[in-house]
Amino acid sequence: MPENADRPIKTLLRRLAMDISPLRDSRDFRLLFGSGLITMFGTFLTLVAVPLQMKELTDSYLAVGLVSLAEFVPMVVCGLWGGAIADALDRRKIILLTEVGLCLTVTVLTVNALLPNPQVWVLYVVGALSAGLGSLQRPSLESLVPRVVRHDQLAAAAALGAFRWNLGAIVAPGLSGLIAAWFGVAVAYGVNVVTFLASLVLLWMVRAQPRPEDTPSASIRSLVEGVRYAVGRPDLMGTYLVDIAAMIFAFSTALYPFLADELGAHEALGLFYSASAIGSLIASVTSGWTAHVHRHGLGVIIAAAVWGVAVALAALMPNVWGIFAFLAVAGAADMISGVFRSTIWNQTIPDEFRGRLAGIELLSYTSGPMLGNARAGLMAGIGGARFSLGAGGLLCVGAVAAMAALLPRFRTYDARTDEHAIRERARREEEAARA
Structure with missing residues (x-):
């Protein structure tokens, strides 16, 4: 076997390995x-x-x-x-x-x-x-x-x-x-x-x-300015709207006790609740490849769609481990979506708006799961837990596709060419040079 035959495998492992450079530097x-x-x-x-x-x-x-x-x-x-x-x-x-x-x-x-x-x-x-x-x-x-x-x-x-x-x-x-x-x-x-x-x-x-010397005072007016800034940035609105849509339609932890009862496996309830975190953890430790992605908007769209598909497939699984596996895939996709959304926020939002938009982000990713569980309960009352889980996953995919079509600036976002990313990169480089 040639000495360098395993080089592609080593290269792949390096690209997958988590990048810990922020901790190091x-x-x-x-x-x-x-x-x-x-x-x-x-x-x-x-x-x-x-x-x-x-x-x-x-x-x-x-x-x-x-x-x-x-x-x-x-x-x-x-x-x-x-x-x-x-x-x-x-x-x-x-x-x-x-x-x-x-x-x-x-x-x-x-x-x-x-x-x-x-x-x-x-x-x-x-x-x-x-x-x-x-x-x-x-x-x-x-x-x-x-x-x-x-x-x-x-x-x-x-x-x-x-x-x-x-x-x-x-x-x-x-x-x-x-x-x-x-x-x-x-x-x-x-x-x-x-x-x-x-x-x-x-x-x-x-x-x-x-x-900065010209920081705005904390007021209702400054809050409104922050909202206006977010609304004026279709790429930012895409990060909020896609995540909220994905959570509302496919977040369904309220259904897990009913799924465990249906399978006659009450001990599986803990597995269902931990599946998403386990999938996210695996995605985290193999996240090195995300540093090479520049189309973060498209990455959010694909990850959110995978989340919906995985949730829908979980509804079709006949046993505990099938459901667990697809819920873990959903968790991994959600983690990747979160990384790309955070990257867009941190690479493009000016420092003078960063706090106010972080407040909006907090509402977007905390209200979605609450509304999602309410939706899951209502749909389960109509057709049962599996119907709610499966239909919610499909509705998530449809909603994400609609957002992608309606927000082309979000869909085509590229960190290498986006004006806001370029401006922030130049500002950071200037600050580093002065330090």
């Missing part, structure tokens, strides 16, 4: 990545502990469900306002202050859990406060990444962020459940306080980023 990105990894575990602790404690205190399905409802309005309002203040104020200070606030909310939960008679209202109030603070923080965090990562490494940074999330989504819920079940919710909350303190240390070490 950017100290501040390493700090943000480490902080996010720590707080993700702590956040899952609270996500598991709050409904568990609510169930223990009330034994009411309605009471547990109302926790999410209490969080929804603060999430929406603070997500938009968080984008406005991210463009008006020091993003690092916003991140630190909201992290302190989040730490205090979990401290209140810990104290409440240690009381002889924990109060139910505390869970609702603190849940709403935590959701609001998290939404205030998120736009500043996301808009800080393009400031600390090189322009040509933004796709790799997005893939690393997805890897962190998917790894946490697979490992953290199980560990969180064990801690809450074995040691009690007070210990779970207490561990979360420690994770926030550790995260604060890392965030404090992130260097402050200079702000």
Whole structure:
């Protein structure tokens, strides 16, 4: 066998291997990545502990469900306002202050859990406060990444962020459940306080980023300006609309318990819930090829269509592992779509608008799953769980095709020739030369 016969395989493996250059080259990105990894575990602790404690205190399905409802309005309002203040104020200070606030909310939960008679209202109030603070923080965090990562490494940074999330989504819920079940919710909350303190240390070490002198003040007017900017960019609108359409029509986690019952395999429920995260994780660790893609709009369209097709095929599978496999494929496609959407956002949005548009992005990828589960439930009431799953996947493909036809600027987006990408690349190179 020739010595260089395996060279094509090695080349392929290099192209598939995850690009970790942002972690290698950017100290501040390493700090943000480490902080996010720590707080993700702590956040899952609270996500598991709050409904568990609510169930223990009330034994009411309605009471547990109302926790999410209490969080929804603060999430929406603070997500938009968080984008406005991210463009008006020091993003690092916003991140630190909201992290302190989040730490205090979990401290209140810990104290409440240690009381002889924990109060139910505390869970609702603190849940709403935590959701609001998290939404205030998120736009500043996301808009800080393009400031600390090189322009040509933004796709790799997005893939690393997805890897962190998917790894946490697979490992953290199980560990969180064990801690809450074995040691009690007070210990779970207490561990979360420690994770926030550790995260604060890392965030404090992130260097402050200079702000332009002409930054707009945080106001309703500045929010409207951000919306107008987004609406005036068909390529950006494509990233929002395709993702919302894909989630509304094909996001169907509410159906998983019914699918498990239908198959007579209640133990499969956990597999169904983890399938998407496992598929996303596999796509993350083999995401090196995404750095060589320049037609990111077309990439989002194809990935969203694959997501819909995979969901539709899952509805046809006769057994647990068939459904699991296609849900994993759907998760991988969703992860790739997310990488390309993040790349378009971070490579083309001017820094003065980055926070406000991060607020819009937050709403687009949080409201879609909520609406998707509502759609899934309504359609399941008409024709059953498999009908809802399959029809939703096909509707997703149709909606994505319609968006691709209606938004040619999004479909033909090319990072090498797009005016906004070229302008941002030149600005970043100029800043680097002055530094």
